[in-house]
Amino acid sequence: MSITATVSQAEFTRAMMDAGQPAPEGLQDQNAQPAGRRFSVYRNNVAVSLTEAMHSAFPVIAKLLGKQNMDGLAGIYLRQHPPSSPLMMFYGEHFPKFLEGMEQLKHLGYLGDTARLELALRRAYHAADATPIAPEALGALTPDALMNTRLALAPAVEVLRSPWPIHGLWRYNTEDGAPKPEPQAQDVLITRPEFDPIPQVLPPAGAVWIRALMGGATIGEALEQAAAEDESFDLGATLALLLQGGAITALDSKG
Amino acid sequence: MLDAAAHDKLPAAPGVGYKPQHFAQITEDAGSVKWLEIHAENYMGDGGRPIAQLRHLSENFAMSVHGVGLSIGGEGPLDADHLARLKHLVSWLNPASFSEHLAWSTHDSHFYNDLLPLPYTDASLQRICTHIDQLQDTIGRRMLLENPSSYLAFAESTWSEPEFLAEISRRTGCGLLLDVNNVFVSATNLEFSPQGYIDAFPLDKVGEIHLGGHDEDEDDHGRPLLIDSHGREVVDPVWALLDYTLAQSGPKPVLIEWDNDVPDWPVLEAEAARAATALERVPA
Numbered sequence: 246m247s248i249t250a251t252v253s254q255a256e257f258t259r260a261m262m263d264a265g266q267p268a269p270e271g272l273q274d275q276n277a278q279p280a281g282r283r284f285s286v287y288r289n290n291v292a293v294s295l296t297e298a299m300h301s302a303f304p305v306i307a308k309l310l311g312k313q314n315m316d317g318l319a320g321i322y323l324r325q326h327p328p329s330s331p332l333m334m335f336y337g338e339h340f341p342k343f344l345e346g347m348e349q350l351k352h353l354g355y356l357g358d359t360a361r362l363e364l365a366l367r368r369a370y371h372a373a374d375a376t377p378i379a380p381e382a383l384g385a386l387t388p389d390a391l392m393n394t395r396l397a398l399a400p401a402v403e404v405l406r407s408p409w410p411i412h413g414l415w416r417y418n419t420e421d422g423a424p425k426p427e428p429q430a431q432d433v434l435i436t437r438p439e440f441d442p443i444p445q446v447l448p449p450a451g452a453v454w455i456r457a458l459m460g461g462a463t464i465g466e467a468l469e470q471a472a473a474e475d476e477s478f479d480l481g482a483t484l485a486l487l488l489q490g491g492a493i494t495a496l497d498s499k500g
Numbered sequence: 501m502l503d504a505a506a507h508d509k510l511p512a513a514p515g516v517g518y519k520p521q522h523f524a525q526i527t528e529d530a531g532s533v534k535w536l537e538i539h540a541e542n543y544m545g546d547g548g549r550p551i552a553q554l555r556h557l558s559e560n561f562a563m564s565v566h567g568v569g570l571s572i573g574g575e576g577p578l579d580a581d582h583l584a585r586l587k588h589l590v591s592w593l594n595p596a597s598f599s600e601h602l603a604w605s606t607h608d609s610h611f612y613n614d615l616l617p618l619p620y621t622d623a624s625l626q627r628i629c630t631h632i633d634q635l636q637d638t639i640g641r642r643m644l645l646e647n648p649s650s651y652l653a654f655a656e657s658t659w660s661e662p663e664f665l666a667e668i669s670r671r672t673g674c675g676l677l678l679d680v681n682n683v684f685v686s687a688t689n690l691e692f693s694p695q696g697y698i699d700a701f702p703l704d705k706v707g708e709i710h711l712g713g714h715d716e717d718e719d720d721h722g723r724p725l726l727i728d729s730h731g732r733e734v735v736d737p738v739w740a741l742l743d744y745t746l747a748q749s750g751p752k753p754v755l756i757e758w759d760n761d762v763p764d765w766p767v768l769e770a771e772a773a774r775a776a777t778a779l780e781r782v783p784a
């Protein structure tokens with residue numbers, strides 16, 4: 246009498262994620278023969294479903310690389326970074342760094358930040374709803390009071406800074422007839438006025454100003470930081486982007 | 501007319517797995533479709549369009565929340581964060597039904613996004629019952645547990661699947677979700693009688709029936725290997741097995757699952773209409 250082989254889930258997953266390994270002993274067909282191809286169904290299901298998740302998470306990266314390359318990279322990525330939660334909508338958080346670490350992609354330096362933009366768009370899509378303030382509420386403040394005001398921003402708001410034209414790359418690959426991106430640094434603001442996140446290019450130092458606000462600075466304090474980076478910082482234009490995007494949810498003028 | 505009380509139970513009528521691309525048509529005229537099922541994990545963001553659509557649909561349809569990520573059969577403890585997310589979803593949505601799978605999907609904090617198989621032993625039975633007790637206590641309601649599609653068997657199994665599910669239901673008080681396509685797939689792959697499986701199944705515990713399409717492949721010996729893909733129409737032998745089941749169980753809520761290569765609404769609605777016809781033939 247042989248001892249019946251048991252199969253632990255550790256053993257199952259090890260063999261499932263490594264096609265070089267045989268199916269664990271103890272898995273069998275209806276005639277008690279080794280499972281063989283039957284085990285490969287699970288290997289295939291996992292690889293295909295996670296590869297599809299990567300394609301839907303990073304459509305622009307997939308377009309830039311081509312389907313075959315994206316499939317290949319996803320296959321490596323999903324083994325190095327299997328999902329850490331069942332919330333597949335957020336899968337791929339390590340993909341930007343992964344892309345930047347691939348030797349054969351070094352000449353495509355913009356991939357990492359472009360992937361960061363796609364991740365940020367997805368976070369914004371699923372972020373909590375928020376009711377924006379009426380723009381007149383800001384107009385009612387005296388200039389001094391305005392400078393001493395702190396702004397609460399909607400949970401969907403995201404700011405990215407890149408030495409690459411990531412907004413241009415994103416537009417060129419998602420919008421028919423969009424212009425070819427010029428080589429330049431771009432800072433991007435994402436707002437979600439209703440349900441669809443909108444990425445827009447920020448004017449110089451706009452990212453500094455919004456990040457300072459997010460960190461709890463007053464409008465005036467944030468303005469100093471932005472002006473220190475770029476004297477030409479345009480407060481009105483940057484504030485207008487936030488207002489148009491429904492991104493300001495509360496004013497705190499108490500100082 | 502809207503009646504919230506009418507949505508606290510799945511009707512013995514056709515439902516479909518909800519896909520966002522069908523939102524406008526469902527809202528306008530859902531045809532034969534009387535209730536909707538969602539995958540819990542797709543509605544665990546904080547807000548935005550998915551949550552807004554779900555809120556709207558739940559005002560007009562009985563809803564079923566179908567979890568695909570709790571890993572009830574996992575060797576490790578249930579993920580406390582995920583339990584909390586399920587509790588939150590079930591408490592604000594207050595669906596007519598909550599269901600999960602006889603399967604595992606997480607190991608060592610890695611989620612594999614597939615329903616992985618279990619041996620049917622006393623040890624796995626004990627563990628699954630503990631997890632179901634924990635889940636039912638957390639969400640404060642009875643759940644339905646779904647039979648899997650099997651591609652292989654475990655040498656160590658000592659229970660048949662219908663007996664195993666019946667015993668889980670007896671110990672935990674959970675109901676069962678009978679996926680008739682899964683029965684057909686497993687029966688083909690492991691060469692047992694699908695009718696025999698239905699005969700052995702505790703049909704009085706069934707709160708919902710699933711139907712879906714499968715793909716056809718072959719094993720190493722050239723024998724048919726069916727794969728549960730949810731990517732096409734339900735095949736005729738599965739419709740026949742539904743008739744066989746309903747004749748014994750009486751009318752039940754019947755769901756069409758179509759998750760991959762999702763068709764246009766009229767194609768999915770036609771599948772629901774076919775389920776409606778099957779249900780009409782069953783004496784109440």
